[in-house]
Amino acid sequence: MPTFTIDGKQLEVPTGTTVIQAALAAGIYVPYFCWHPDLPVDGNCRMCLVEIERMPKLQIACNTQVTDGMVVRTNSEKAAQARRSTLEFLLVNHPIDCPVCDQAGECYLQDQYMKVGLHDSKIEIEEKVKKRKVVDLGPIMLDAERCVLCSRCLRYESTVTGTNSLQFVNRGNVTQIATFENRPIEHEYAGNLADVCPVGALLSSDFRFKMRVWFLKESESVCPGCSTGCNIYVDQRDDVPERLRPRRNVEVNKSWMCDPGRALYKEIAVTSRVSGARLKQAKGWKGTSVAAALDEIGSWLKGSGNSVAFVASPQATNEDLFAFSVLARSVGGLLDFRVGDPQLRVRERLDQVLQRADRNPNTQGALDLGLARDGVDQIVKRCAAGQIKALVLLGPELLRNPANLDALAKVPFIAVMATHEGPELDRVHAILPLAMWAEVEGTFTNYQRRVQRLRKAVAAPGDARPGWELAAGLLQRSGGTLAATSAREVFARLAQAVPDYTALDYKLIGSTGRALRLPDAAAAEARV
Amino acid sequence: MASVRVVTVDRNTYPGIYPILIGLKITLMNMIRTVFLRQAATIQFPEQKRVSSGRYRGIHLLTAREDGTPKCVACYMCATACPAECIYIESGERPEESIEKYPTRFEIDLLRCVYCGFCVDACPEEAIMMSRENDLVGTTRAELIIDRDRLMERGKLAEYGPGYRPSDHDVRRPVRIAALERLKKEHGIVPGMPGR
Secondary structure, eight states: OOOOEETTEEEHHHHHOOOHHHHHTOOOOOOSSSTTTOOOOOOSTTTTEEETTOSSSSEEGGGGGGGGGOOEEEEEEHHHHHHHHHHHHHHOOOOOGGGOOOTTOOOHHHHHHIIIOOOOSSSGGGSSSSOOEEEOOOOOOOOGGGGGOOHHHHHHHHIOOOOOEEEESSSGGGGGEEEEEGOOSSSSTHHHHHHHOSSSSSSEETTTOOOGGGEEEEEEEEOOSSSSSOOEEEEEEETEEEEEEEEETTTTTOOOHHHHHHHGGGSSSSSBBOOOOOETTTTEEEEOOHHHHHHHHHHHHHHHTTTTEOOTTEEEETHHHHHHHHHHHHHHSSEEEOOOOOOGSTTOOOOSSBBBBBSOOHHHHHHHOOOOOOHHHHHHHHTTTTSSEEEESSSSHHHHGGHHHHHTTTOOOOEEEEEEBGGGGGEEEEEEEEEOOGGEEEEEEEEEEEEEOOOOSSSSSSOOOOOHHHHHHHHHHTOOOOOOHHHHHHHHHHHSSSSGGGTTTTHHHHHTOOOOOHHHHHHHTTTT | OOOOOOOOOOOTTOSSSHHHHHHHHHHHHHHHHISOOOOOOOOOOOTTTTOOOTTTTOOOEBBBBBSSSSSSSOOOOHHOTTTTTEEEEEEEEOTTSSSOOOEEEEETTTTOOOOOOOHHHHOOOSEEEEBBBOOOOOOSSGGEEEOHHHHHHHHHHHHHHHHHHOOOOHHHHHHHHHHHHHHHHHHHOOSSTTOO
8 A cells, every 4th residue: 555645645545556546536637638447548648747756757647656655746837838738739730620519518628728728829720630520430420630549449449349440540640540441330339439539539429419518417317228227427408318428337337338228318308208197088088187097096996905916117216116016015916027027137148348138227126125026927817817907007018018918908997107108008097107217316226236326317297207106196095105205215115124225325325326235146147 | 832934925926938938948949959950869760770889789690601601600609608598509410511510590589688799709700790780679579589591681781780790809809818817817827838
C-alpha cells in the first residue's frame, strides 16, 4: 500500500494503482482522452501529463504507477503548459463542427478547451487537413475529421467484443480510423463505441440530430432487457425518454450495454400504451376510472371464492411482485409467474459480453419472493377444466401463447394489468393501465442475485400506475391491506417478509445495488 | 373643540377669457402646430411607419444561403439561450451538402417571445436576426407561431429593414471584451498561447 502526495494531499492507495486512478478517486481533475477505466491503458493522447518529483520529464498519469513517497503535482505551471500545448496539437485539424456535432455538450475536447485551453487557433479553417465525414457504419456514424486518434474504440473492439472491426489507416496527419471496405459494424455492442469515443468521431445513428444533450435530464435506472440488469441512465426531456446510456458498475456491466437494451426506450413514450382502465361489456369496451375497474375486479374476486388464479410476470419489479403475491395469498387461489419457464435460463449466457437468454429483468426476484408456486401448466389445466372463475394477470404473457387460448376462453373473467395495447388484450374482460419500468420506483434482482434500484425517470401516461398500487387496490377491495403507500414502504414490507432481503432498504441498495448470496452452483454459473 | 375656518369664494365675478387661455396654452400651441403648421407628432399608422433604429428588436428573420436554403444548422443555441423558451427546432440531415445538419422545423412563438435578442447573440452562423417589423396581428394564437418559411420571407425585410443583427459589431464587442476579462479574473486564463 504505497503512500504518496498529490497536490499536497497525502494518499494511501492499493499497489498497482496508477496516478490517474488515484487522482480521480481523490477528486483531483486530470484531463484525458485515451484513458478509460474499463479499457487497457494506451497512453497515446498525452493529455494527462503531470509533474512528478525526481523524474526528469513530465509523466503521463494514466500509465505511471504510484510508488511509495512519490510527489505528484497535477497543476504546476510546467504541467499546465504541456497540457495546453497537447490540446492545441489535438485541435490543429479539428473541424469547427460543434454547432452540428451531436457530441457537443459531452465532448472531452470542448470541456478541456474550456478548462485548460482557451487559446486562439493558429490554423485557418482552409489549412486544416480534410478527412472523411458522414460515413455510415450502420448503428454508428463515423466522422474521421473529429477524431483525436485516442484508440479507445480500437481497444474496445479488441478487448470487449473481440471483433476488431475498426483500425487506424494511413500515417502522419492523415491517419484516420476506418472499417475494412466501410463495412457496417455488425455486433450488438456498437452503441458503446459512441460512448467510448471522447469526441464526436463515432456517434450513434439512432440519436443523430435528435436532441442537444444539455436539454436531457438523467435518471439512474436498470435495463429491463434481460436478466443481466445492466446499470443505465435514462435521459429524458419533457417526459419523453430520448436515449439510454450505460452507467458504470464494475460488478455488473462495467461501462457497457447492448444495442437491443439501448433500443428499449422506444417502447415507453408511444401511442400504443394503455393509458386508462377498460371493462368489456356487451356492446364492447367501455373506458372507466381505475377505481371503478378495481371495484369490478374486486367483486369478481369476492364472488369466486377459491377458484381464482394469479399469474405474475418477471418483467415486474420486486415491489409489484410482492404486492401481487400478498394479494394472491390474501384472496387464496393459485399463483405463479413462470410463463415460458424463464427460471431455466436466468443465468444462461447469450454471448460472451453481457446478454443473457432470459429476456426478463426480474426472474430471480420472482423466484426469491416465492412466486414459483403452483405452476403455470397447472393453472392453465384448471382453466381448461372450468375450475377457475377469475384470473388476474400482471402482464399479458399468458395471453400471448396460442396454446393457452382454448383454456382461457373457459374462464368467465380475466383481468390484466398491461402496459401496451395488443391483439391479446381482446381476450380479457378488464384492463388496468400499468406503468413501465422507467415510470416507477422499484427494484430488480438480477441473475447474480444483486438487488438494484430503478428510479422514476418519466411520468406514466394517463391513468397508468405501478403494479403494486393496482395490487394494493385489489387487496383493499378484498378486505386486506398492504400497509404501504410508496415503493420504498412496499420494499420495507418485502424486507420483513422475505428472509434474504431482511437487511436491505433503498438507502443500502444505493445506486450500484447490493448482492445477495447465491447458492454455490448458481454462483459458479453467474461468475462475470 | 377646534375652531373651523370658513373660506368664502365669490363666484359671482367674471374673470374673462384670459385665465382659460392660460390653462389651454399648451393645447392651443399644439393645435396651431398640428392644424396650421402641419408639424404633428402623430403618424398615420399603418399607412405611415415610424423609422426605428438598426438595432431595433422586432420580429425575427432567418437568413438564407445563396441557394435559398436556411443558413441555420440547427445547433439549438438560440433555443438554449432563449429565456422565454419560445423557439422550437427539429433537425434533420441535409443531403449532399458539406454541412450535414439543417432545421426541418423552426418555429418561434411570437406571443411567448420577449424580444430580448439573445437568440441573435447566441447564433454562431448569423442565421437568425431581427427585423424592424413590429406590427404583430393575428386572429388566433396558432398563426402567431411562425414557422421556418415565414421566418425566411424576404419581403418584410425590404419593407422594414434589418433590426438587431450580429454584423452590428459595435453592439457585441464590449460584451466579448467583458467576457474575456471575466475569464482572466476568475480562472487566471489568458486567451492565446503563453508568450504570445
